[in-house]
Amino acid sequence: MVAASIALLVLGAIGAVKAGSAGASYMYDLEQVQPALATVAPAVRDPHTPRLAHRVFLVIIDGLRLDKSYELPFLDELRRRGVDTEATSHYPSWSRPNYVSILTGVPPSASGVRTNHHSTPVAIDSLMDRARAAGLTVATATDYDVLPGLFLRKRTAASAVHPEVARADDPLDDLDIDAMADPLSEAAVRAPDANLESPFNDARYAPWPGGFTEASTALAAGNADLVVLLFGAVDSAGHAHGGESPEYREATEIADRALARALGRVDLTQDAIVVTADHGHTKRGGHGGIEPEVLSVPLILAGAGVKPGTSANDARLIDIAPTVSALLGIPAPGHGLGRTLDDVLALDPADKIARDIADQQRLTMTRGVVAGAEARAATDLLENRAERIALVLGGAAFASVLAALLIRRRVLRLDVRVLLVSVPAFFIVYYALIGTLGQRFSPSLLPALGIIAVSMAKFGIAAMIVQLLASMAALRNQGTLGQRLAAANGIAWTGLMLAMIPAGLAWAFFPPPYVTLPSPVWLVVIPAVQVAVACAAIDVALTLMVEVIIFAARAWQRDTRPLDS
Ligand SMILES: [Zn+2]
Structure with missing residues (x-):
């Protein structure tokens, strides 16, 4: 017994x-290190439309839900001068997956980045890749997370300072960017010699809101063609106190002031500002699911190339990368599953059609690849x-x-x-x-x-x-x-x-x-x-x-x- x-x-x-x-x-x-899209060449189609904005500032306010993004002086001013619309985040509505949605036009289901635990670089064509391929410079400032690490690229012979050591066939699958962030890890110690390069020409990480303002101000005064800003304090306040708390509200005001300081002098007759968020927050704090307060985020566009007073129907975060590409007059990232929000852009009818055709050609390829992979997985299952x-x-x-x-x-x-x-x-x-x-x-x-x-x-x-x-x-x-x-x-x-x-x-x-x-x-x-x-x-x-x-x-x-x- x-x-x-x-x-x-x-x-x-x-x-x-x-x-x-x-x-x-x-x-x-849940993570997919090698999603199907990463195994095929990006479908890059150049519609040859004119550059609408000299510089584009793409701002991600981490965790800013739509209804709490109003009554903030700087954001409201941008809305008044430009486009006040909204976008839908993608499930699972976590941060890393949706940084990727915004910057590549690929949602978590297809990018393989499903949680914040994704720690290998994403081998999906990005806005940064397209801008640099077009000869533009790209910069980023953040007080928060791993944007540059998430999009690390293999150094190619053409891009390397020492071309003799650059090998484009080194795999990135076993690279752990979170381990690399720990200065004592072996990966970090070896990193300076690693065959890797940042997707940004200039990447600044200043882990406090004041540092974010300083770094963003410096980038705004510089001349990078595409500037990606990621602000984290709103998300932190949401996690600590909930999406309807006074602390969350205060953090949105801090974000607004930080942006006003950094971008207040941007010349909107020449340059454009796009503001959005990766996801919102529940009342209690938290995100990841499909609650409206978690999926609905602001989408504000203002400046050169933006048609004021217009609105985008059913915009999703994956539509932002092709739209920013249209502002810069470059091809959209070639793995994207989104479309250009051309209703909000000052595009000639012929250019509108050219962008739509390029989108369609890309979508035919990318949707096919994703559908094929899902069908094969379903069969295996x-x-x-x-x-x-x-x-x-x-x-x-x-x-x-x-x-x-x-x-x-x-x-x-x-x-x-x-x-x-x-x-x-x-x-x-x-x-x-x-x-x-x-x-x-x-x-x-x-x-x-x-x-x-x-x-x-x-x-x-x-x-x-x-x-x-x-x-x-x-x-x-x-x-x-x-x-x-x-x-x-x-x-x-x-x-x-x-x-x-x-x-x-x-x-x-x-x-x-x-x-x-x-x-x-x-x-x-x-x-x-x-x-x-x-x-x-x-x-x-x-x-x-x-x-x-x-x-x-x-x-x-x-x-x-x-x-x-
Ligand atoms: Zn987030």
């Missing part, structure tokens, strides 16, 4: 480790799905046969009353915590930046404690010691089955790699189930350990009592 307990214990431990590691790696599994389902159901059947044997030998007991009290306790508490504290099942459930599974593990631990106490209470009046341990085995077996079958089915239906993104609900449910298995398994182990100790202690007490008297 103790042996059966130990066997269940081991089974639980294996389940916990497997499920736990699946949950922990889940965010990384279906091909092995029956096998995976059979494996899961077979495993469950085997476990049931084993349980039946154990029941006959009275090692395992399925006492309905005991099970009713103890087993559901974990699941009720766990999912109720995610559902209430996490507001619905959405990737926006986390206010803080981080890994979904880690936060769920906290809910799991709370649920474990409740179930452990419930089990102890339910087992209290269980007749003999042997009966009590058998009932504990019953709790353990049922709990493991209830956790592992859904986890197995989740794996059968949604195995990595996630070429096609899981829907927002599944994006949360998959790690929720994995974490539930890990916690339930640990819980089983704890319950059994306590029971085995009680069993051993009482048995020892009973054996030793005659000697004492």
Whole structure:
């Protein structure tokens, strides 16, 4: 009987480790290092339209939701002089995925950058690549994140200071830009010698709002043709205090003042300013899902080449790269899935048509590549799905046969009353915590930046404690010691089955790699189930350990009592 307990214990431990590691790696599994688009040459089509703006300033205010972007003096002034419209961010509405949407015109589903944990450079054609190919210079200033690192390029012989060491065939797949940011890592130490170059001619990272203003002001006074500014304080305030907090409002005012200082002297008769955001924030703080307050972001355009008072219909973040390309008179990034927002541009009818044709030619190629990859992934998924389902159901059947044997030998007991009290306790508490504290099942459930599974593990631990106490209470009046341990085995077996079958089915239906993104609900449910298995398994182990100790202690007490008297 103790042996059966130990066997269940081991089974639980294996389940916990497997499920736990699946949950922990889940965010990384979502990433696609080599999305289909990165394997084909960009469809660069030059429509030969005139340059509408001498310089373009593309501003990303990280985490600025649409409704909170009004009543800010500088932004409102730009709106008054230009175009006041809005854009839709892309799911998963996290930062890195949507920096990529804005700068390449490729949404997270197709760029492979699905979370903020994407740490290899993105091999997708970008605005910076197009501008530099056209002989323009590109600069960036940020107080926040990894823009230059995210778009690192292999140095080519033509671009290298030392052409003899430049090899364009070096892979970038194993490069970890987050590790590189740590000055003590090996990658960072080797970085100066690495065969890499920034996509920007001038990249400035000043990690405080005042530094952002200084760096942006310097870039505005310079002569880079395309300047990308990324401001982070609004997003930080959203995460810390929520999207409707006074602190968030204050951060939007700081952003507005910083931009007024940096861009106040831009000559809008010659140059253009485009302001947008990568995503918004929920009331509680957080983003990643498809809530309107998370997906709706401002899109403000003003200056040379912009047709004041117009509006863009159904603009998406992926439309910004082709639109900025049109302002600069260069081809749009060639992997893009967006279109030029030509309604807001001062383009001649013939030039409008030329841009539309170039967009169509590009979209024919890029949409085809993406659709092909998704179709292949769907086929692969279906091909092995029956096998995976059979494996899961077979495993469950085997476990049931084993349980039946154990029941006959009275090692395992399925006492309905005991099970009713103890087993559901974990699941009720766990999912109720995610559902209430996490507001619905959405990737926006986390206010803080981080890994979904880690936060769920906290809910799991709370649920474990409740179930452990419930089990102890339910087992209290269980007749003999042997009966009590058998009932504990019953709790353990049922709990493991209830956790592992859904986890197995989740794996059968949604195995990595996630070429096609899981829907927002599944994006949360998959790690929720994995974490539930890990916690339930640990819980089983704890319950059994306590029971085995009680069993051993009482048995020892009973054996030793005659000697004492
Ligand atoms: Zn962001």
